[in-house]
Amino acid sequence: MNGVHDMGGMQDMGPIEYEKNEPVFHARWEARMRALAQAMWAWPQLNIDASRYQIEMIPPVEYLRNSYYENWFAGLTGLIVKRGLVTSAELESGVPAAGSSKVTPALAADRVLPLLARGIVGTRDVRVAPQFKVSQRVRARNLNPNGHTRLPRYARGKMGTIIRDHGVFVFPDTNAEFQGDKPQHVYSVRFTARELWGRQASPRDAVYLDLWDDYLEPA
């Protein structure tokens, strides 16, 4: 989806506002919001790609105007309703529907630290043949899907070079809509700054993106 979240290369977004000695959270509700999302991700009905996609579907003006965790609130509430974990009536009232059964939490407190230490694991332990090899020249496909994708607009149609094969990962475009893992190789692809931005860019600079087989074609 060519949404406003796909910001790479946009201009006039203002100076970077740096806060010295920034706290991890700026308010208690942010901390609870962040924790709620993490705890809910433990449910198989959700996944990280679907969570990102849900946030991307926030209307662009709201996406930009909201603070980071307001977008998380909109994203999580939208997704848990869509996935049937709660109903919108329950969300409105804040109480479970009469007669609804109580489940056992998917994430126990003693599993929190090991889980966070691991980070997000997107790899799949399956054998899939790579479509490309290191040092091969490739072109990022010119794709404009209506759904979720991790191929930023600024790289589409551009030529790059594969510098590393990261191994086999879940494909976000399908996983975001629960259409399957579609496991495939992800590569670090080097695009020169001049290829991406033209002559205004330094001839020495480069941008590296991690891209899936399905995002690439032979150059």
Add this chain to the structure above:
Amino acid sequence: MESSRRDFLATAATAAGAAATGNLTHAQEQDHDHVHQAVPSDLTLRVKSLESLLVEKGLVDPATLDALVDAFEHKLGPRNGSRVIARAWADPAYKKRLLADATTAIAEFGFTDAHGARMVAVENTPKVRNLIVCTLCSCYPWPVLGLPPVWYKSAAYRSRSVIDPRGVLREFGQELAEDVEVRVWDSTAEVRYIVLPERPAGSEKLSEQELAALVTRDAMIGVTKVTLSQSGGAA
């Protein structure tokens, strides 16, 4: 549902402004006495209501939420990453392992297990500067740096770091010579990056622990260098 959410999000805009200027917490503290300050209170209440619903339904355990908040605030953070960097400076064999396979080399510290998120370490030299960003959302190496700061997640940084990295570095006080190569790493997949900064001149006699104290979060993102004068471990 949709219209009520839009209403909420519209009113929340003021809260976002308050959060940006750091006034939200203060405003919230006054909620109890001043009912007319409805906006921050609205967000606080909505998250509280969501939490209570999810707890009631058994979808989350409040003890888990407490443990998560505690971990985010006290257990994760750039201190972990700074130990990795200091080890790489002090031990050439470790540095080699880190650059070859950061996932495994970082696992040596026990922040993660062998099946942890894929990590890549990128090395700064006098002629190469690396910069990490996530243009699409907010991907960041939690196991070594904790949660990202607001500026890293901002539209300004996400948009500009790929098209004008030298301008971004200038805002952080870093003027790069023309012959320096800038490598920007856009975290588009489940691969997380950490910058191995240059070891500062004059640090030859420091212990690994003293070196770790010099390493800042910003240097591991790549927007600043490590210097002897700075007190390490920026928030």
